[in-house]
Amino acid sequence: MKRDIHPKYYPEAEITCACGKAWKIGGTLEKAEIEICSACHPFYTGQEKLLDTAGRVEKFKAKKAKAEATPKKTKKARVKKPAAEKAVKPRPKTATRAKPAAKPKTPKK
Ligand SMILES: [Zn+2]
Numbered sequence: 001m002k003r004d005i006h007p008k009y010y011p012e013a014e015i016t017c018a019c020g021k022a023w024k025i026g027g028t029l030e031k032a033e034i035e036i037c038s039a040c041h042p043f044y045t046g047q048e049k050l051l052d053t054a055g056r057v058e059k060f061k062a063k064k065a066k067a068e069a070t071p072k073k074t075k076k077a078r079v080k081k082p083a084a085e086k087a088v089k090p091r092p093k094t095a096t097r098a099k100p101a102a103k104p105k106t107p108k109k
Pocket of ligand 1: 039
């Protein structure tokens, strides 16, 4: 190992989860607080749980309720153009790129 480049190692670092579970592992942080762990993650518990620290779920629900309360805007019925108008129009002239003239060959010496 190279000297003086490694962080301090704590063989008994304490990890605490927001759900209350705590355990000790080896790590470079003396203490760490985490939001989710295997004791409370829905993948392991099989129960639905919303982690909502910023109130985003409430915000979304309020937005959804508001959207449901207000009637949706109805789309304007599209008016079909008469078939005559749809008739083939002459194509606009596209500028044809002229081929560059072949370079005159310089005689080899
Ligand atoms: Zn947890």
